[in-house]
Amino acid sequence: MTSVIERPSAPQSPHTPSLVNRLKPNLETLPTLAAIVIFVGMIIYGEIAYGRILQFSTLSNLFINNAYLIILAVGLTFVILTGGVDLSVGAIIAISSLVGVMLANSGWNPFVVIVLMILIGSAFGAASGILIQYFNVQPFIATLAMMFLARGLASMLSTTPERLADESPIRTLSTEIKVIDGPKINDLVTTPNVIIAAVVVIIAFYVLHKTRFGRTVYAIGGSEQSATLMGLPVVRTKLAIYIISGTLAGLAAVVYTSKLGIAQNITGVGWELDAIAAVIIGGTLLTGGAGFVLGSVIGALVLGLMNVLITRDGSIPPEATTIITGAILLVFVLLQRLVVSRKRKT
Amino acid sequence: MSNPPSGAASFVKTSVKQPYIWAIAALVLLLIINLIKDPSYLGISVNAVTGDLSGNLIDILRASAPIMMIAVGMTLVIATRGIDLSVGSVMAVSGAVSMEFMHDAGDGSLGSALMAIALALGISAFLGLINGVLVSIVGLQPFITTLIMMLAGRGLAKVITSGQNTSASNEFFRWIANGTVLGFPVVFVIGAVIVALVALLVRRSALGLMIESIGINPKAARMAGIRPVGLLIFVYILSAVLAGVAGIFSTASVMTVEVAKTGFSSEMDAILAVVIGGTSLAGGKFSLTGSVIGALLIATLDKTIVFLAIPSSATPAFKAIVIVAICLLQSQRVRALFSQRRARTSTPRKEAVSA
Numbered sequence: 001m002t003s004v005i006e007r008p009s010a011p012q013s014p015h016t017p018s019l020v021n022r023l024k025p026n027l028e029t030l031p032t033l034a035a036i037v038i039f040v041g042m043i044i045y046g047e048i049a050y051g052r053i054l055q056f057s058t059l060s061n062l063f064i065n066n067a068y069l070i071i072l073a074v075g076l077t078f079v080i081l082t083g084g085v086d087l088s089v090g091a092i093i094a095i096s097s098l099v100g101v102m103l104a105n106s107g108w109n110p111f112v113v114i115v116l117m118i119l120i121g122s123a124f125g126a127a128s129g130i131l132i133q134y135f136n137v138q139p140f141i142a143t144l145a146m147m148f149l150a151r152g153l154a155s156m157l158s159t160t161p162e163r164l165a166d167e168s169p170i171r172t173l174s175t176e177i178k179v180i181d182g183p184k185i186n187d188l189v190t191t192p193n194v195i196i197a198a199v200v201v202i203i204a205f206y207v208l209h210k211t212r213f214g215r216t217v218y219a220i221g222g223s224e225q226s227a228t229l230m231g232l233p234v235v236r237t238k239l240a241i242y243i244i245s246g247t248l249a250g251l252a253a254v255v256y257t258s259k260l261g262i263a264q265n266i267t268g269v270g271w272e273l274d275a276i277a278a279v280i281i282g283g284t285l286l287t288g289g290a291g292f293v294l295g296s297v298i299g300a301l302v303l304g305l306m307n308v309l310i311t312r313d314g315s316i317p318p319e320a321t322t323i324i325t326g327a328i329l330l331v332f333v334l335l336q337r338l339v340v341s342r343k344r345k346t
Numbered sequence: 347m348s349n350p351p352s353g354a355a356s357f358v359k360t361s362v363k364q365p366y367i368w369a370i371a372a373l374v375l376l377l378i379i380n381l382i383k384d385p386s387y388l389g390i391s392v393n394a395v396t397g398d399l400s401g402n403l404i405d406i407l408r409a410s411a412p413i414m415m416i417a418v419g420m421t422l423v424i425a426t427r428g429i430d431l432s433v434g435s436v437m438a439v440s441g442a443v444s445m446e447f448m449h450d451a452g453d454g455s456l457g458s459a460l461m462a463i464a465l466a467l468g469i470s471a472f473l474g475l476i477n478g479v480l481v482s483i484v485g486l487q488p489f490i491t492t493l494i495m496m497l498a499g500r501g502l503a504k505v506i507t508s509g510q511n512t513s514a515s516n517e518f519f520r521w522i523a524n525g526t527v528l529g530f531p532v533v534f535v536i537g538a539v540i541v542a543l544v545a546l547l548v549r550r551s552a553l554g555l556m557i558e559s560i561g562i563n564p565k566a567a568r569m570a571g572i573r574p575v576g577l578l579i580f581v582y583i584l585s586a587v588l589a590g591v592a593g594i595f596s597t598a599s600v601m602t603v604e605v606a607k608t609g610f611s612s613e614m615d616a617i618l619a620v621v622i623g624g625t626s627l628a629g630g631k632f633s634l635t636g637s638v639i640g641a642l643l644i645a646t647l648d649k650t651i652v653f654l655a656i657p658s659s660a661t662p663a664f665k666a667i668v669i670v671a672i673c674l675l676q677s678q679r680v681r682a683l684f685s686q687r688r689a690r691t692s693t694p695r696k697e698a699v700s701a
Contacts, residue, residue: 085489131670135677140429140489141617141627142673145666148614152663159659265659273497286490319504326498330480333490 083288125246221288435499437609474586561629
């Protein structure tokens with residue numbers, strides 16, 4: 001708690017700009033670098049210990065199976081960059097996919113259904129944003145309430161798994177496209193879902209790093225008060241990021257539903273934690289202000305690869321997965337804490 | 347409870363001013379709804395042989411005991427500007443530990459029941475200690491610390507029981523949930539005693555004031571010589587131990603721990619009870635009485651939803667609506683709308699939202 005009272009030392013004292021500039025990027029990128037090192041380390045370890053990791057089919061599946069997580073993590077990157085959090089994404093997936101499957105099965109136009117699924121996410125995101133921005137509700141309380149609302153509404157619709165009809169056009173989003181035809185089953189394949197995720201990542205990267213909106217997001221995370229005093233559109237931006245997060249959760253629901261073809265009211269329990277873990281592992285500061293959207297992608301892949309390795313290993317009970325995710329998350333949060341306190345001192 | 351008892355009239359007067367008067371009103375409203383549906387809803391019958399009371403109201407008391415436990419712990423944590431999202435998972439861990447121990451002991455004796463309770467509470471306290479140390483000494487944000495504990499605790503419960511729903515048989519342990527004392531359910535009596543002890547501890551010593559001072563202004567509290575580290579560790583351990591008690595309560599009634607379901611979304615119940623009771627989520631002043639009333643209201647809400655034949659899996663939606671409504675009522679903007687005078691005299695200040 002001592003750090004609360006300490007005034008941050010004058011930023012960039014004029015006589016040592018070179019030292020500050022040399023140190024600062026290192027400390028800010030350290031968690032992301034750590035995530036990349038861990039990812040590469042996991043691939044090498046997996047290849048040596050179990051084999052058949054570093055090949056087209058495994059890596060394609062890693063992307064295909066985690067496309068939804070990548071999309072969720074991108075949405076949460078926006079929110080966490082401003083110092084907020086969105087706990088409602090998992091529940092949004094549940095209600096959005098349930099509504100989508102039910103409407104598609106009752107003969108609605110698939111395009112309308114997909115648009116509606118995404119808009120359901122936007123609506124919940126907008127509700128969270130309004131609560132947070134206009135009524136001063138803490139972000140995690142507002143989004144926790146939305147999480148329970150979405151989950152409860154989903155439970156009212158149905159408590160049994162709803163199956164998407166086999167001939168539904170929505171399923172075409174998960175058709176596999178061979179990019180490189182390798183020997184035997186070792187093909188590099190992709191699905192429209194992966195392409196959607198890639199497009200989302202590229203757009204998010206562009207928005208965060210190249211637009212005024214993106215710079216405002218970083219500024220709010222650095223200090224909301226300063227951002228307001230600078231005349232930045234804080235209110236509009238904060239509303240927008242929760243809508244973005246909700247919308248991307250709706251999109252993730254489309255991706256997930258098309259892949260699995262089943263929707264249930266308990267779909268996505270705990271996914272908000274996976275998504276937060278992906279963002280934190282990827283090097284975005286939980287307190288906001290610093291981070292990269294590409295880091296979040298790495299974070300999502302680290303979690304996905306961890307599941308692959310645990311399945312391959314077989315000796316770790318699958319129940320322990322959440323403990324391991326929790327432990328990794330804790331290590332990265334502690335690492336951030338260390339980096340932040342180091343940065344205060346320099 | 348801090349009001350000086352100077353006559354019934356003044357007591358009523360001060361009660362009406364309490365923020366939880368709305369909770370009592372809501373409680374009465376729910377009971378009236380039930381009464382309309384079934385005019386004999388409030389009837390309490392006395393078993394002539396054993397002297398046990400039975401009826402819907404007694405069921406509500408029984409169901410409110412676990413919520414009361416976690417709500418009291420959560421009240422103190424929230425008063426320090428923290429949050430404990432791990433209570434539900436700690437409940438599962440506590441239930442899993444006690445069931446697994448009694449399942450292995452297999453003798454159904456009083457000794458193994460006591461041992462199981464001690465083990466469950468011990469492990470709960472340890473999890474609370476981890477939370478407390480991470481929040482106070484390491485300085486992590488409470489919500490992320492306890493979010494990790496929520497994640498890991500649920501996993502820990504599954505590992506303890508190897509992912510199975512474990513059952514055990516032990517008459518003494520079962521008595522905690524299903525027995526009666528003077529006609530009242532044991533869980534409610536134990537719960538009430540624990541609440542009274544905690545209330546005595548924080549209100550008859552300086553502890554409560556110190557906890558409030560951390561929540562109101564951590565900097566000023568530190569300058570006044572209050573060391574936050576020990577206090578924070580204390581409230582997180584207390585919250586976890588009370589969650590452990592709640593876990594014992596909720597597993598003892600069925601003598602089975604459902605690792606995925608026991609205590610699931612209980613953190614929401616606890617937060618809801620605290621907020622209904624008038625304790626602000628921004629920390630500071632707290633009301634244990636309010637939280638207890640909040641717990642009773644939630645238990646009544648749960649029972650009402652089942653009674654009105656609404657699918658119980660839809661309950662979270664109703665709770666979410668209640669919590670949104672309360673957050674709106676607490677917010678500056680809505681209050682300004684309600685009282686134009688206040689809006690004119692004091693400039694509406696915009697508080698920084700801190701998680």
